[in-house]
Amino acid sequence: MAFITGPMRKHVNGHKELTSHAEVVKVDAGSKVLIPLINMGSTTVEVLVKEGDRVKVGTKVAVRNDHFKVPLYSSVSGTVKGIEKVMHASLRPVDHLAIENDGKYEEEAPLKPIDPNSASVEELVDFMMEAGIVGCGGAGFPTYIKYKGIKGIETLIINAVECEPYITADYKQMHESLNELKVGVSTMKKMCKAAKAYVCIKETKKDFIPTLIETFKEFNDIEVKAVPDVYPMGWERTLVYEVTKKRYDKLPSEIGVVVNNASTAIAFAHAMLCGMPIVKKMVTVSGDAVNTPCNVEVPVGVSAAEVIKACGGYTAEDVLLIAGGPMMGKTITSDAFVITPYSNALTVLKNTPVEQVPCLRCGKCSDHCPAGLQPVRINNAEKAKNIDALKKLDVMSCIECGLCTYICPSKIDVTEGVRRAKRYMSLQKK
Ligand code: SF4
Ligand code: SF4
Known part of the structure; x- marks a missing residue:
């Protein structure tokens, strides 16, 4: 199998300036949210509530129950209305749990906060699983799996590279949650017993790197590492190679490395400190066909249509709506799909016809x-x-x-x- 044999050093236009300094917009849910009953393509999900049940923000409503355990939580308070099949961001119709929003956002923290310093590694792994922490960088992989019974780890890499054009959600979230980032990273390091952790960010984020260095200055073994602004530097294999100069076959753990996204570390810390799982998400809404590009903080289960409306709506009749960034995201023909715990962006581009010519065999x-x-x-x-x-x-x-x-x-x-x-x-x- 060939890995990283290409030059993997292509600068792509980031368009980050559209949203990186804009105010974060808080978007409330409308009259209903739809909680997707899916994780990483698995729809083996047990629903724990029934039509007519009252729920609060943080009520456990379902759990993925196959070889992985991933609880799903309500993002609003209100009444369960049943199951609806709706197009999911993964481009397939999926069952969603419909919850009528009473607009009160009454909360029940489903987890008892945990002290990361005194808790054992096993307690922290169990907590991470119960909190339903998944890869927030768009992958949705259950995070606890990376730490359960893990041995021989030398390096933890926190991926704050965000190499996809337009997306600035991690950058904004780090700005807003420096303490959570610090708690999340140091706890993950404790959990995998790594000798060293690197928080990796693009070298072009010159305004933010000193803040990150200041945030981690109390730790001798956590280093902020500036990496080149090339695509796809945020891909796990590229980043692991950049930091360690080592390659692996299937998983980074083969060479003693664990990789997690910065926003995943923040979500984990938030759960540890407040007992609240991922019920809302920071999502970048950007592109040349949305009125007000910005980052939004939005409850899980709100439709893309509602989020885009909160950003002033579309600026063109014919647009490409992409769940994610323009390079790796999926173009979706309807904006009825909803924000998931692992959504990170909606990219809206003018659908400009391109004139295709036959392959030039340029290689x-x-x-x-x-x-x-x-x-x-x-x-x-x-x-x-x-x-x-x-x-x-x-x-x-x-x-x-x-x-x-x-x-x-x-x-x-x-x-x-x-x-x-x-x-x-x-x-x-x-
Ligand atoms: S999408 Fe990326 S990884 Fe896949 S073939 Fe094209 S360049 Fe290679
Ligand atoms: S012209 Fe053909 S060979 Fe060149 S990049 Fe396009 S598909 Fe590849």
């Missing part, structure tokens, strides 16, 4: 692929439905970073072809 897509793939050959194999060729081309290693489309001078959506090939391979496996 740029292969040269720049950070996973060392040959995207154009994958596209051709997918068109020919040549499963053997797709296997040889290692299509499933694609991380859908979007760089092959970005780089293509012929304006071919190469990434979409690779995604189709991955779907085709998955279907063939089934």
Whole structure:
């Protein structure tokens, strides 16, 4: 398997200035929220409430109950109305728990706050699981799995790189929650028994790096590390290599590394200090087709339509609405999908037609692929439905970073072809 054989050093225009210094807008839920009954593609979710039940902000309403345990919590107070099937940000119809919002936001902290200094590692891992902490950088992976029974870890990497264009949610959240960031990072370091932790941020964040250094100055073993402003520096493999100069096969733990996102550390600390799980999210709403680009703080389960309305609405008739950033996010044709505990951005772009020309065979897509793939050959194999060729081309290693489309001078959506090939391979496996 080829990893990081491409140059993986492409500066892409960040457009971060649209939101990085704008005020955070607090968005309330409307008359109803929809809590998605899904985690990381798994819909093996047990619902713990029934129609007519009263719930509060923080009431445990469901739990993913297969090989992973991930509780889901209500983000409003009100009345359970039942299950609705709605398009999810992952582009598939998924059951959602509908809760009528009474607008009072009465809270019940479902967890007893825990002192990270006196608690044992096992208690902290259990707490992390009960709090339903998942990767907040868009992945949604249950975080406790990275720490449960983990041994031989030397390095904890906190990913605050946020390399996707337009997205500034982590940056804003760190600004607003420095104490939580400090508590979250130091506790995660304790949990994985790492000798050293690095908080990694782009070197271009010159205004914020001194604040971060000041935040962690009491720790000899937590270092703020400035990393190059290239894409996809926030991809786990790229970042691990940048920090350790080591490569791994499947998981960073193979080389003694654990990686977590900065906003995940903040969410974990918030739960430890207040007993409240992730019931609201910081989400970047940006792009050239939304009236007021900004970061919003919004309850989980609020629709993209409501969030965009709170940002002044669309500025064009024909837009591309992307759940996530423009490189790795998914374009969705309806804005009815809702904010999840791991949403980090809504990107709204004018749908400007691009004139595609036939492949020039320039090889740029292969040269720049950070996973060392040959995207154009994958596209051709997918068109020919040549499963053997797709296997040889290692299509499933694609991380859908979007760089092959970005780089293509012929304006071919190469990434979409690779995604189709991955779907085709998955279907063939089934
Ligand atoms: S999206 Fe394209 S460039 Fe990115 S990993 Fe996949 S094939 Fe490579
Ligand atoms: S970058 Fe575009 S034009 Fe160049 S080889 Fe790849 S698909 Fe063809």
